[in-house]
Amino acid sequence: MNLPDTTDVHPAWLPPEAFRAIGSRRVRVCGDDPLVETVRREVVEACASYGGCLGGEDGGPVDLVLALTTHGPAAGSSFGPEAAECSGTLGAEGFLVARRRGVTLVLADAGAGLLHGLFHLVRLGEGAFGADRPAECHRPAMGRRMLDHWDNVAVHPVMGQVERGYSGGSLFWEDGALRADLTRVRAYGRLLAACGVNAIAVNNVNVHATEALLLTDRLGEVAALAEQVRPYGIRVYLSVNFASPMVLGGLPTADPLDERVRQWWSATTREVYQTIPDFGGYVVKADSEGQPGPFAYQRTHADGANVLAEALAPFGGVVYWRAFVYNHRQDWRDRSTDRARAAFDHFTPLDGQFHDNVILQVKYGPIDFQPREPLSPVIAAMPATRVGMELQVTQEYTGHQLHVCYLAPLWSEVLGFRYWGPDGPAAAALIEGGGLVGVSNAGDDPFWTGHPLAQANLYAFGRLAWAPHLAPGTILDEWIDLTFQPATTGDPDLLRQTLHAMMDSSWQTYERYTAPLGVGFMVRPGHHYGPDVDGYEYTSWGTYHFADRDGVGVDRSQATGTGFTGQYPAFWAQRYESLAECPDEVLLFFHHVPYDHVLRSGTTVIQHIYDTHFTGARQAADLRELWGRIDAAQLVDPRLFARVAERLGEQVRCAEEWRDQVNAYFFRKSGVPDALGRRIY
């Protein structure tokens, strides 16, 4: 097996040049695990390009040793103490890296760890071969770092090949079948391993008729995908239909407490593992937006999840059970129902009832991946349950990969949120058992992600799942260094500075020109791109802003509203409840206020709306301006330049559209003129 050949596909953060430092060294790789073979292959390939060599284990001179601790002290003889100290403590994926007397050492307890260590060296580049460095141990903060692919096998009449996909077709499926050429799947697995991801779910959580068959008749296709990504330490998961015992098994019921159903899941899962021994497990969207679930049998979601968990347990598999359960047929006239409350109300009574190998997969916010939401209170409310957090890498609500929107700052804020106040743990600590799940933004687009700069989001997702404390700017630097290897001509600092100037605060820019103050959902219904302030206001989706001539926002207080604030631990329950203490950025998520309400920032709500929209649109225009400098300096590939430039044009247009629609809407409603007299239509 050679490394994937993906001519005409952008190499993302693994261009050949990223391996120059390693490939120009004398390297020894010790160990015989299959993933060690992957490491060896990577080294061979790199050395072939850059003049280094892969030495035998004969004790000759080396610059770099990559070795399993199980391989014995010979591997890194001069590192005896560290090796001895670390051995057995690194876990399956951790690694140690050190440099002493001109030799760099990577040690790991297992092949996956060695592979992560290799990619760590790739990130360090020449830095890994400079001065001596003391031993550092690296272990992932979360064992589970998964990407969900909302990919359909058969093209869905409304949602297409990839639901909420903005990067061309699926990497896995095409027109109803597995792709004939899986080269890019392998390349994708390699990219994911290099940023820290170790699991993928290969089909949409909305499991339609064709996709349901992947569990049985078409399992071979899943096995083919697993084969591609296995060398990179990535396990494959499958989204399954809760009604599979009926749909596929011909049973008259899918009742999780029915013995036949239990046996069907057990037998079916056994066959899955016979075909794919390292299969990861199932992902289930049940009783959600029309998908079947345990409610049909008056069973709880714990009953539902546990029947799958029992079937998976003998093989070490897990079930990711999504907490995204709410009434999507709400009557907009009904003010007593609050979608934000739904997951908490459904799931917290079940805390402690889920089996150990169930992970409750909770979207980071209580609604649905808006650019700004408070954190879901569910994550802090189920101490006896393994909770995982779901993020959206694909830019459904953040500009469809037509807009620059670097999401690491959002995720970083989310992962650092402290439910019990400054002295309590960060959210990242609460999800160590369940891990992080992202909805992938990758597709068969030559740049993988539609917008080339959206590659940074995919990269950052993996890095934050591995190390949630990493600063977004640091991750961006890593990504820039890997992706845009210094050109022989031109000023590399200009590129770095420009990308930071464009991306560091691009999420805040996007937030400024879209829905204000955390109120969310002012997007066009259906496709969720561009503004439509009232688009969801009179629908069944539970996403309302209640703007009238006097004010705007959702009263979720306990005193006078839906009581949602009471789902938080006291520290935040009290702050969110208080109009004076509630953070500005989520004010309209929690309160309905008059337009002249003065924010903590000192400005009124209506003037804040005008100000942020004028500023946000101007900042979008600035992005285009900044990118122009890159062209002048010819610092990037012309195709990449053109792709970004084209999308920036659309971003500027769309940001102006947001600005003018939102401002016009609120001016027409409020009648309050802009204090600065700017043009409102």
Next chain:
Amino acid sequence: MNLPDTTDVHPAWLPPEAFRAIGSRRVRVCGDDPLVETVRREVVEACASYGGCLGGEDGGPVDLVLALTTHGPAAGSSFGPEAAECSGTLGAEGFLVARRRGVTLVLADAGAGLLHGLFHLVRLGEGAFGADRPAECHRPAMGRRMLDHWDNVAVHPVMGQVERGYSGGSLFWEDGALRADLTRVRAYGRLLAACGVNAIAVNNVNVHATEALLLTDRLGEVAALAEQVRPYGIRVYLSVNFASPMVLGGLPTADPLDERVRQWWSATTREVYQTIPDFGGYVVKADSEGQPGPFAYQRTHADGANVLAEALAPFGGVVYWRAFVYNHRQDWRDRSTDRARAAFDHFTPLDGQFHDNVILQVKYGPIDFQPREPLSPVIAAMPATRVGMELQVTQEYTGHQLHVCYLAPLWSEVLGFRYWGPDGPAAAALIEGGGLVGVSNAGDDPFWTGHPLAQANLYAFGRLAWAPHLAPGTILDEWIDLTFQPATTGDPDLLRQTLHAMMDSSWQTYERYTAPLGVGFMVRPGHHYGPDVDGYEYTSWGTYHFADRDGVGVDRSQATGTGFTGQYPAFWAQRYESLAECPDEVLLFFHHVPYDHVLRSGTTVIQHIYDTHFTGARQAADLRELWGRIDAAQLVDPRLFARVAERLGEQVRCAEEWRDQVNAYFFRKSGVPDALGRRIY
């Protein structure tokens, strides 16, 4: 050839029983035109069912004579004077009907007229065979009575098989090909002939790639359709792509003044007539919503239409050239552009420049088939042009054939509109040369029209095109009598009264619960069903209501607005311009007024909005109540009953949705409470 067998398809207004009166008589049919053969076949079929007989021409006793005037006096020997008087004055489609001394006579100059006379007798039923009746001459008010079918050959990814179709698939096309079984096309032709239609255009005015080929490679399919409807006196038209010389002919241009283009149209059209000698002509949507047109070559629409007209002229064909030309990419921020002005601004400067065989096809209102619009000023502004009027039988904006909405009252009002005031001619007189065109509401649904009661719209369209002065209630009676032949049990008057109670004012009911006071376009974007008050407010479609906290409506006055009122003759220009004189029902089409503006009716605009929406939704509920009586009495086929009942449920739900959304929207904007304190959300 036998009459079409359409088992399991509802017979609409031609159930076998409708022929009982004729079929139980001794009938003589005289003449040898092909359409006389159709008459003869109808009579034979009727007599086979009801015991009558088709007599020879041997002078034996008869009850009914159907004869061509050209057949000589022998045919109706006892009617000599009338026959002699009428001969040669009836035209191709007119007929004379009389009864004297126990014999009923229908005379016509041509076969088509005799066929229309036959269907006239069908409408009269036993009434045609009672007391003597003096001779009556019937001639169509308009020679051209066409139905356009927005049917796609290949299923369009967004618009489906039938654009704006709500009656299943196309009668003509299925999944990219002509239907294998054209039985229903023949039956459809028969139904159309029976209500007076004499032309159909068989494909969508938006001519996509597959459909463009109908003009050349796939002309045989059009010929096959023509063959089916020819026996009923119906000619077939084709919607063509203005860029056909490029798309089909491989020319580098479609410039109408280019000699190669001219020759291509000429040669192509000659071949069309070689295949379909009675081909009607072309329908063209040019420079409209993305379709190609003469603007690309800096040519006028007269240039564009005339090149086709020249090609058609030698064969007696005509081109229907649609006046639906406007900027569909308008910036909503641009208040200086008014879509209502567009057709007038584009076309009136060209008056007198179109060839005789060009018909300018003008939608009845200046925007797009809203339930209430003022009439298009174009119809009165082009005296030197043949103008046809386009109506929408398919209920795109009037409830998708899920709502009962009998449209004859709307059309009757439209056709009776007098542009120059009470002493001037009615609109119907202005379009005698161009005729009436309707967008068909028929499809392969077993009831033809989705909603069984929507059959009445198809019927009424034909009848009004033939006789615009007919009262909508009279047409409805005809339709009821034909469609629901008296059951042997039950009270026939109950059915008639119920249907009148449901349908006579159903258009006004629909208007009440939808967009108020002629402002239009508060439908969900794209599919145009159900309410979305701001759905089009910030889009490029030129359809805005400009509601703010103070008022609503579009200022189209000359004094302060877009000047659209100035496109009307003085009588209406002055009335529409005046806030005091403008009719309430179109007030918001012409003026932006404060919510407390007092209407001519005496109520304020805001209270009018509340009142009509509460009333309209209640009236929708009344419809369901009324229909329940029919069930109790078992007066109609149970399947038909169930279909109507199911749709009434949806109508009631949707009307309440309209009521609550529109009322909530305007309450939130205006802050004015309902005077009657009813529930607004």
